[in-house]
Amino acid sequence: MQDKVLIVTGALGALGKVVAETALGRGARVAGIDHAPSQGPASADRIEIGSVDLSDAAQAKTAVETAAKHFGRLDALINIAGGFTFETVGDGDMKTWQRMHALNVLTALNTSRAALPHLVGSKAGRIVNIGAMGALQAGSGMGPYAAAKAGVHRLTEALANEWKGKVTVNAVLPSVIDTKANRSDMPKADFSKWVTPQELAEVILFLASDAASGVTGALVPVGGRM
Template identity: 75%
Template sequence: MNGKAVAITGALGALGRVVAEVALSRGARVAGIDYAPSEIPPTPDRIDLGGVDLTDAAQATRAIEAAAAQFGRLDALINIAGGFAFETIADGDARAWERMYALNVMTALNASRAALPHLAAAARGRIVNVGAMGALQAGSGMGPYAASKSAVHRLTEALAAEWKGKITVNAVLPSTIDTPANRASMPRADFAKWVAPQELAEVILFLASDAASAVTGALIPVSGRV
């Protein structure tokens, strides 16, 4: 990743922070993009753009353009921004489905569309999306989330086919990620079986690296120790 310019959406979240830290430790230059405000001071190798609503295409485009302008190029886009909702179909309403689609699909779509010209110009452009193991077979209460992440999988495959030979596009499919929020919501779970953010970051950054030049359109399960 040395010298690579990388944009990371959701960079201030539990996973995004780890991916950004590991990328920086390997010599990448990172532009973090998040809906939350940023308190991280800029450095020559990192800027953080807070308050960006990636469900809005215009805001996504401005953020990606700022990232590319900061480093003079963009080599990789890592789409981590998203959300989760647990709601049964019978007891919920359509707003949860709309919200999950906006947070998980439209954020990745808007950021990717804005980044495509820059990534194509980089010659070895990379897009890495975050899907979900839970989207392969939805359980009770997982309908809105699983449907939206399944759409991320299809987005990944379609983009990979459209840009084959120019940009690689892949997705990681984690099971439960070991984050403070997940521990709080499932306090009796065996956390040792979950996917550590560092482990997931390793797979993401491999897919964003030159070493993954022959991998595109792949949906990579990262299932922990279940």
């Protein structure tokens, strides 16, 4: 990661913070983009771009251009921004399906489209998306989320083929991530079986590194101990 320039979306969330801090600790420069307001001033190795709705293509493009201008280039995009709702198909609301699509698919699509012209100029352009193991076979209550994450999987594969030889595009597929929110929502679960944010960050940053030059179009399960 030394001297790499990364964009991390959803950078102020539980996983985004770990990915950003780990990358910074390994010598990368990081632009964090989030829907929440920015929490810190810009520096030579870090910039936070807050209050951005990445489901809006114009806002995504402006945020990416701000990051590229600050650092002078981009090497990798890590699309972590997303959302989850547990809702059955029969009893659910159509707005939930639209929201899941916007938060998971459109955020990744819009940011990728904005970043690709910059990434293609890097000697090692990378995109890493966040899919879900739960999208491989949806259980009860997982329909809207699983459908959206399946869309992220297909987006990953399409981009990988379209930009083959220029930019690698992969996705990690976590099971349940061990976060404070998930523990609160599932207090009776065995947390020791979940994948930790740090474990997931290690796989993400590998795919964003020079070492992953031969990997593109991959959907990599990161299931912890489940």
